[in-house]
Amino acid sequence: MMGPRQEAQPALFYEFSLEDHIPQYHLLRSIDRFVDLSGIRTYLADFYSHTGRPSVDPELLIRMLLVGYCFGIRSERRLCEEVHLNLAYRWFCRLDLSDRVPDHSTISKNRHGRFRDSELLRHLFETTVARCIEEGLVSGQRMAIDASLIEADANKQNSTPKEEWDPAQVNPADAPRAVREYLDTLDEAAFGAASQWTAARKGPAFFSYSDNYLIDTDHGVIVDVEATRSIRQAEVGSTKTMLKRVRARFDLHPERLIADTAYGTAPMLGWLVDRKIAPHIPVLDKSGRNDGTWTRADFE
Numbered sequence: 028m029m030g031p032r033q034e035a036q037p038a039l040f041y042e043f044s045l046e047d048h049i050p051q052y053h054l055l056r057s058i059d060r061f062v063d064l065s066g067i068r069t070y071l072a073d074f075y076s077h078t079g080r081p082s083v084d085p086e087l088l089i090r091m092l093l094v095g096y097c098f099g100i101r102s103e104r105r106l107c108e109e110v111h112l113n114l115a116y117r118w119f120c121r122l123d124l125s126d127r128v129p130d131h132s133t134i135s136k137n138r139h140g141r142f143r144d145s146e147l148l149r150h151l152f153e154t155t156v157a158r159c160i161e162e163g164l165v166s167g168q169r170m171a172i173d174a175s176l177i178e179a180d181a182n183k184q185n186s187t188p189k190e191e192w193d194p195a196q197v198n199p200a201d202a203p204r205a206v207r208e209y210l211d212t213l214d215e216a217a218f219g220a221a222s223q224w225t226a227a228r229k230g231p232a233f234f235s236y237s238d239n240y241l242i243d244t245d246h247g248v249i250v251d252v253e254a255t256r257s258i259r260q261a262e263v264g265s266t267k268t269m270l271k272r273v274r275a276r277f278d279l280h281p282e283r284l285i286a287d288t289a290y291g292t293a294p295m296l297g298w299l300v301d302r303k304i305a306p307h308i309p310v311l312d313k314s315g316r317n318d319g320t321w322t323r324a325d326f327e
Contacts, residue, residue: 045118054097055119061158064089070150074141083129088137089151090120091129103131139204153276156250160277165243165250167279172241172269172286174255174262179222179234223257239265241273250279263295270304283307 049056064086071085094116095106110116111128122128142148159165226232239262241251251269255261266286273279283305291311299306314323 043124045114045123049115049118053115055094055115058093058097059119062090062093063158064151066154067147067151071141071145071147074145083133083137085137085142085147087120087122088129088134088142089147091116091134092138094119103134106134107131152252156248156277159246159248159250160279164246165248165279166245167243167250167273167277167281169244169283170241170250170281170285171244172239172266172284172290174237174239174257174265174289176225176227176257177236177238177254179236181222181234225257227257237262237265239269241266241269243279244285250277259289263290263292266290266295267298270302280304 067085067089075082091106091110094100094110095103098109100106100109107128107130110120110122117124117126156165160167222234222236224232225235227235235257237255237257239253239255240249242248243250251273253265253269255265266284270281270284280302281304284299284307286306286308288309288311291306291308296306296308296310316322
């Protein structure tokens with residue numbers, strides 16, 4: 028016999044537990060077992076006023092950002108919508124059904140404001156690496172380096188021809204934050220983190236950054252990261268920065284470093300050998316030419 032039509036009827040009271048509705052195998056459950064953000068409030072104490080209205084809990088904002096990173100939600104506006112609708116996201120963010128999700132502008136202002144000023148994300152990253160070292164997942168003996176292209180959020184159609192560009196008409200003080208940061212990096216020809224016009228993927232050119240990773244090969248744990256322009260000089264230079272930083276921060280000094288041919292320049296190889304790091308890197312060989320000029324073999 029066919030049952031009665033299902034119709035939604037609002038109830039005056041509900042007995043509902045988020046804990047009971049999140050599967051035990053859900054990714055966020057696995058992550059939540061190891062996430063410890065209890066020290067965030069102490070770390071950020073000096074960046075909040077002692078008067079005024081209470082702020083949104085910074086741990087909540089970081090948990091929301093973690094949800095976005097884990098599930099590929101790049102838009103902060105959409106992230107707020109997803110956390111509002113998804114029970115698992117609410118559970119991970121410690122939000123009950125009746126709790127209000129912060130506005131997307133709150134995430135943006137904190138991420139570009141006190142989170143950046145305090146270097147909170149770097150602090151959380153290094154805290155995670157320290158935990159991996161403590162648990163024996165990182166030995167620091169064998170490391171690898173590589174870079175990933177990150178497409179910039181830039182409209183290549185919205186541009187000004189070079190001949191019409193007049194720097195005298197641009198006042199950096201009146202420019203938006205993103206423009207000011209871009210102008211500040213232009214003086215750093217190789218190592219600034221400004222976006223770069225590149226055709227590295229052998230297809231149509233686009234604006235991009237390079238995200239450089241230093242990886243401990245024992246269990247594939249990323250021990251440091253550095254953003255640069257998408258040019259070889261900057262990516263190679265970031266290797267030195269990260270190796271120096273992990274030694275100062277964690278006392279990690281690898282015996283071997285693995286990388287591809289882009290890192291096989293004579294200055295880079297010499298720098299590694301001087302520091303007792305064995306390079307497992309193919310030498311960058313430009314003796315062969317494909318542009319019609321003479322090769323090394325053409326000379327006697």
